[in-house]
Amino acid sequence: MRKERDFIGELEVPDDVYYGVQTLRAKENFHITGQTIDPEFVQAIAEVKKAAAMANLETGRMDKKIGKALIQAADEIIAGKMLDQFPVDPIQGGAGTSINMNMNEVLSNRALEIIGEKKGRYDIISPNNHANMAQSTNDTLPTGIKVCISHKSKKLIAALTRLAVELDKKAEDYKNILKMGRTHLQDAVPITLGQEMGSYASSVRRGINRIKSAVSSIHTINLGATAVGTGLNAEPAYIKDVAITLSKVTGETFITADNLIDTTNNTDGFADVSSALKVTALVLIKMANDFRLMASGPRCGLNELKLPARQPGSSIMPGKVNPVIAEVLDQTCYQVIANDMAVSLGVENGQFELNVMEPIMAFNIFNSMNYLTNAVNTFIDKLLIDLQPNEKQCHSWLDNSVGIITALLPHIGYENSAILAKEAYTTGKPIREIVLRKGLLPKKKLEHILSPEQMTHPGIAE
Incomplete structure (x- = not known):
């Protein structure tokens, strides 16, 4: 064990861990979800810290030996190492200070090792003075959230693009299968099964564009704003360069906001992203429910689609097969809609110069993006690819209509x-x-x- 001290007091920290006293306090204070920080979020914050250290080296404020060690430590986290050193609950008070200090402590202790010093020698490399130089939780955390959203959006957009492509394939395969169209759940006029599939592809692509547009708006960041947006303790050269440096680190383009105070106290960009996810979820629910209805039966329903059988559907009824993949997509989308409500409440509940509810926004947006990505890929792989039309039944309903x-x-x-x-x-x-x-x-x-x-x-x- 090693002893570490903050202004509240002293705690013993296991000597084999890289986090420190403030992380331990967060572990003691927040037992909410039973989860820890999303690993991609940890890596995104490490990218922010790396960019900050690089910018501080450029201004000459950061000692070169310390700066290089912090950058190496950040690179290790970005590469996927030490991800088990971030044990704090994602839902927490303090506007994410515990997340920020968890990162600062891990970076500092690993940097100390790199230069041949023992963990806890914060007189040499400090979580506050060095890892957090020219920063505040209030600018590093929202920037980290934005970097993480940007990274996660690529996976989600890739999944949704796969879905649209597969639906387009079905549209071509089914272009000559005439069936009865329905409005108000009543017989309407004919349509082809291919036209229906094409309409689903079109709506999915609209969701892709909606998400892309929302995510593009959060590439404006407040890094360098420090506590309330005034840039206190951050040099003008640092504020000017840090977004450019972050762009180099992440491979994406981030720009510094014109009004850092506004960008520090307002989080409407997160509401845009969450809303785009919610609306896309609504579109996916409509599609999944149509599939369930068209596959209903097989003897006493519409029976126009044959879904691949993935598991027995009942513990009591032999031979029953349920549309479980369409159902799980529905339920995932319900959760995304619920998450959006939590994000909305967090966004509207900021006061004055800071919105302290960013942890709940990050937690729910990240979950929504993860869930949607997984559910869409599951729908493609477990249902759509092996989907079969019941052409005979489609013709039968049409002829009798x-x-x-x-x-x-x-x-x-x-x-x-x-x-x-x-x-x-x-x-x-x-x-x-x-x-x-x-x-x-x-x-x-x-x-x-x-x-x-x-x-x-x-x-x-x-």
């Missing part, structure tokens, strides 16, 4: 069509049969009018 009579309106008029519809409902006979029996249209022309090409595209069949 009265909805196709709408296509006959320009040829036999509304009144005759209404009479035919009533007879079809009353007798249960197909429209085609009644039209031919009454001699209202020649068979060849009727088949042309009711062809997939004519019924599912603009215009009137000649």
